[in-house]
């Protein structure tokens with residue numbers, strides 16, 4: 001299946017099985033806004049718990065907060081968002097479609113990378129064991145030519161971004177003959193800046209109302225509470241503050257399903273450190289965060305670090321963790337060394353002293369900050385796209401069949417087990433209910449008695465339930481059940497009182513946390 005088909009199927013599957021619905025669907029939807037359904041909300045909550053506990057439980061010096069979405073408008077002036085939270089936009093005059101100029105160029109870079117990768121893969125097949133990728137990259141004329149093209153484009157792009165040179169971005173689009181994916185033409189407007197913040201008004205009368213912004217990131221809620229947390233928690237540097245919450249951006253183009261939304265959720269952690277130590281902590285958090293991703297078992301080669309072409313106005317180092325989505329490697333998380341920019345700005349704009357007295361140095365300073373910032377929804381999309389499989393299998397009557405299975409990591413799966421009576425009579429349903437009544441305090445359980453067992457298994461595979469427990473006549477005699485494993489489809493007969501520990505071991509987040517140690 002090609003990646004585009006896979007992505008379309010994933011979107012349809014997410015809707016059909018109660019993961020994600022377009023927002024306001026009966027009114028034809030609202031651009032780039034989505035709702036999470038009955039299974040989606042469970043998966044999302046589990047992702048958040050995986051992140052939250054990995055921050056709060058595993059780090060003695062990280063604590064959490066939950067700050068309000070509405071904040072004093074001066075905060076966004078101080079943070080630089082009012083003046084600089086812009087994206088460069090460009091329109092195609094024929095299709096009337098709007099694009100981010102930087103994204104169009106990034107896609108062009110990715111195309112060139114794709115050509116290089118293709119050459120390498122072809123050669124790998126041709127030369128087999130003796131293939132040396134490094135030498136091939138250094139000597140193959142087609143690879144060298146494309147690499148040169150990539151380097152030139154990349155350096156022009158970085159220059160234009162760093163100088164906020166909008167005409168330069170337009171020139172790059174023209175020079176590289178980048179066309180609109182819809183109309184196929186090069187009939188572009190000039191590039192303009194567009195501020196991404198949504199605003200609204202607070203207050204009951206027009207005169208006294210205050211223009212406020214819907215926060216475009218959760219981080220500022222942490223910065224403005226730095227003093228509160230440090231003092232009340234008697235926190236000693238280095239320490240971190242974590243937060244999960246909604247953020248809003250009036251994205252110019254919002255395609256690719258939940259990858260880029262106008263209302264989304266972030267999980268951010270700001271780690272406050274002594275000035276001069278920030279790059280050491282930056283490296284440490286890079287390692288910690290990539291391990292957190294890789295612990296899910298989706299394959300090491302599907303992740304990479306990406307250095308930023310342009311550092312944000314507040315940063316002295318920045319890197320993205322990218323995942324190989326069906327539409328290519330894309331950012332899931334950003335790790336930024338934000339210097340003392342934010343706290344210093346808030347100190348200046350609020351007039352309040354925001355400093356830390358370091359008893360070891362016997363001096364006060366504005367702490368430096370390393371932040372890790374990840375989107376819940378992008379993480380959700382990553383997990384769904386890495387877990388969706390269509391497999392050829394043989395059904396019980398020997399015929400070929402296809403099963404769709406979501407191989408979700410068991411600790412994140414929305415439903416942990418489904419209990420099924422083989423038939424709807426002779427006390428089997430009651431026995432199945434008894435098992436659920438015992439297990440429902442620990443796990444999210446489902447009960448299903450409709451259709452053949454095979455069909456019921458298939459339904460659970462499609463929503464990613466890792467375990468099915470079947471109650472049959474033998475259960476009534478010896479208190480054993482069949483447990484069926486989603487991934488291997490293997491079945492095993494076990495005593496009912498073993499079920500809790502078998503499942504408990506597999507679905508505990510501890511299994512993931514233990515991988516973070518190594």
Ligand code: ATP
Nearest residue numbers: 251259260261264331332333334373374375377378
């Ligand atoms: P991009 O370059 O893709 O616009 P960004 O660099 O602006 O992203 P950050 O400001 O670093 O993103 O935000 C941190 C994280 O928040 C991102 O890594 C991403 O996971 C998530 N995120 C940002 N914007 C969106 C969005 N519009 N929809 C969903 N998630 C988002």
